[in-house]
Amino acid sequence: MNAASSSARPRLGGNRSRLVLLYAASAVILVWSFGPIVWMALASVVPQGDFTQGIDLGRVDRWNLDSYGSVLGDSTFLSALLNSVIVSVGTTLLCLTICALAGYSLARLEPQGGALLAYVLLASRMVPAIVMLIPLYLLMSRYLHLNDSYVGLILVQTALLCPYAVWMLRSFFSEVPRSVEFAARVDGCSRLGVLRRVTLPMSAQGIVATGVFIFINTWNEFMLPLILSGSATKTVTVKLAQLSSVPGGFFQFGPVMAAAIVTILPPIVFFLVARKPLVRGVTAGGVKS
Secondary structure, eight states, X not given: OHHHXXXXXXXXXXXXXXXXXHHHHHHHHHXXXXXXXXXXXXXXXXXHHHHHHTOSTTOGGGOOOHHHHHHHTOHHHHHHHHHHHHHHHHHHHHHHHHHHHHHHIIIIIOOTTHHHHHHHHHHHXXXXXXXXXXXXXXXXXXXXXXXXXXXXXXHHHHHHHHHHHHHHHHHHHHTSOHHHHHHHHHTTOOHHHHIIIIIHXXXXXXXXXXXXXXXXXXXXXXXXXHXXXXXXXXXXXXXXXXXXXXXXXXXXXXXXXXXXXXXXXXXXXXXXXXXXXXXXXXXXXXXXX
């Protein structure tokens, strides 16, 4: 009995140490992830003088929402916010449509060299988008005449995000049992019918995960809209950069941080709405490639 209890003590101590390390690591990750958001939220409600001097930051009675009022009352900011919604939603829908067909073809039709093509698509994501900015600008402005247009931004974003989205959907489609699709083919469904009635519903969680990936990447993109958009299609990330770089003026923490908080809300809401299928889809997709 004594020997058993003495052998159990080090094990309990080791478990306790691992638990402490786990909690410490989780606390560091939380502070690292949410610290900037808390700092932005505080800077958006604290008066400018108090924030720059670091005084009375915790006095709730001195907080105000004037910065949010000025930002939400700015028609140019609201227009940029709407532009980001249009471009992000359009890119997500177009990319999912194209990539669903391509991913299903690679997963089920198994064309010659399909495995190599899948790896080439994934490797293309290693090319930084910034090296393609000048060719893309010349293509959109001189030849396609789609500069400063929703169509141009959506097409470019779709082209850049499609390779990885195809890879993700190919992985999800590969997990659908072939027997279910074969039964649908026996019942008279065509390939597209099988994809629409069987494969897509059974891969809904993976499609949601891919859609969230596309939406967030498109929403956060800055360099491409900066080069390819103009006054008509300026996105919210470009507008934020303009708010934070006032030539010859004093940096206004309140309005800029309020605009930043408003900007990050749509992706957060989108993530919260789709969090359950997103987690399930990412977990399922990580099992098989």
